Amino acid sequence: MNQPNSILIVEIRTVTQVQFNSSQVSPIAVYQQSDRFYLDRQGLKQIEAAIIAALPRLGSNYRHPLLFDVQVVPGDEIDALISSVENARARIRRQRASR
Numbered sequence: 001m002n003q004p005n006s007i008l009i010v011e012i013r014t015v016t017q018v019q020f021n022s023s024q025v026s027p028i029a030v031y032q033q034s035d036r037f038y039l040d041r042q043g044l045k046q047i048e049a050a051i052i053a054a055l056p057r058l059g060s061n062y063r064h065p066l067l068f069d070v071q072v073v074p075g076d077e078i079d080a081l082i083s084s085v086e087n088a089r090a091r092i093r094r095q096r097a098s099r
Contacts, residue, residue, distance in 0.1 A: 006058035010051065020067055028068040029083060031075030038077045041084035043068070 026046055031038040050066040073079075 008054060008058065025067045025069045028070055030070055030072050031079045032072050033076040038080035040080045042087040
């Protein structure tokens with residue numbers, strides 16, 4: 001069964017001095033090495049989850065703001081990879097502890 005085509009718009013905006021509840025804003029680290037930037041896997045997973053959550057609502061003008069407290073820190077692709085591994089290990093430990 002074919003569904004009619006729908007458009008998913010992913011808009012990236014920056015804002016300043018906006019008041020949000022801290023539980024609404026996820027921290028995300030972006031590693032910068034000269035003119036290159038690297039995002040760790042956790043940040044990508046959060047973006048992926050928001051896109052997937054929107055799919056059942058295609059064509060309905062649904063909006064889901066995804067807010068990040070972005071910290072640009074010195075680092076390179078290896079630092080982003082290390083952060084990804086550390087986040088994965090912490091998530092696994094939390095899952096084991098909750099069993």
